Amino acid sequence: GQQVMQIPQYQHVQEGEDFTTYCNSSTTLSNIQWYKQRPGGHPVFLIQLVKSGEVKKQKRLTFQFGEAKKNSSLHITATQTTDVGTYFCSHWGSQGNLIFGKGTKLSVKP
């Protein structure tokens, strides 16, 4: 399936700083999904983006899908310790299963 690359692999921030993770593909994607996995937990679905240039917000989280539908970003404003975890992007492959990036692990120093 079409792989997606996530950067950075790790990000350490001070509480209150902003955080952004990027998801990039070499081919056009039909959709992007984002998941959050808390330490020791399982991934939890956050959002799906489908339209070119789409922007969606969930409180302090802003999700974007690029105009060419080859990249996406997740931005967190004023991070809190509750934001700690690994954030994964994914997309639906041709077989009807999700293909995941390797994730960005966020740590927040209080």
Place this chain on the structure above:
Amino acid sequence: DGGITQSPKYLFRKEGQNVTLSCEQNLNHDAMYWYRQDPGQGLRLIYYSQIVNDFQKGDIAEGYSVSREKKESFPLTVTSAQKNPTAFYLCAIRDRVAGYGYTFGSGTRLTVV
């Protein structure tokens, strides 16, 4: 998570033994998936099933087997042929209510001793 149950949460296995991980759902979803997670590797697809009595291999199916005899159950067997079975195993269903995302079970941590 609500509606999908994985058991056990922790599992220890001796080398050379087969072990079966349970995944049960009560949400009447057709599609079920098994992923393996290793540190720094993201989630990799082992097997998936779109309908009862049918399943397909994912990217890393070698050393694993599954069955789908009932809609609500999709057990995964880790066989002795799996060379590096220690990992976190996640079962998921495709949740049309949640915007077509996956709902994951809480996972099983398998350790080979």
